[in-house]
Amino acid sequence: MGVVIIDGSTIRDFVNDEAQFNKSVDEAFTKLDLNNDGVLSRSELRKAFETLRLIETHFGVDVATAPEELTNLYDSIFDKFDCDQSGSVDLEEYRSELKKIMLAIADGLGSSPIQMALEDDDQGFIKQAADLEASKLPQQPSSAGP
Numbered sequence: 001m002g003v004v005i006i007d008g009s010t011i012r013d014f015v016n017d018e019a020q021f022n023k024s025v026d027e028a029f030t031k032l033d034l035n036n037d038g039v040l041s042r043s044e045l046r047k048a049f050e051t052l053r054l055i056e057t058h059f060g061v062d063v064a065t066a067p068e069e070l071t072n073l074y075d076s077i078f079d080k081f082d083c084d085q086s087g088s089v090d091l092e093e094y095r096s097e098l099k100k101i102m103l104a105i106a107d108g109l110g111s112s113p114i115q116m117a118l119e120d121d122d123q124g125f126i127k128q129a130a131d132l133e134a135s136k137l138p139q140q141p142s143s144a145g146p
């Protein structure tokens with residue numbers, strides 16, 4: 001269990017780092033596609049959100065939320081992702097909607113840092129965003145040019 005401090009720019013930098021973001025999204029998508037048919041079903045996507053814990057952080061749902069309310073929430077999320085209403089979410093849909101959500105979270109956070117407790121084995125996007133920021137810190141120039 002560790003604690004990371006993130007703000008909007010942590011997440012925005014992660015999303016805007018296209019190579020890193022796409023790689024993370026691809027990996028997550030592959031893992032979530034439990035039956036390997038190349039698309040995410042309703043239940044696969046629901047699992048994704050339960051794992052990512054984006055709901056708790058972004059949508060403000062507390063643990064006391066009734067199961068049927070949660071199901072409605074997950075249904076509406078699925079419909080958002082499934083842009084062409086094909087009944088499944090492909091990689092493109094997943095990536096573009098995730099990007100929107102991450103940027104919305106970034107806007108929500110703004111420049112006020114928040115603390116987040118993460119499991120050591122957390123592979124969620126928030127953790128990856130924090131890791132990416134941490135990995136960049138030592139390389140930042142201390143002064144502006146020569």
Ligand SMILES: [Ca+2]
Nearest residue numbers: 033037039040
């Ligand atoms: Ca699938």
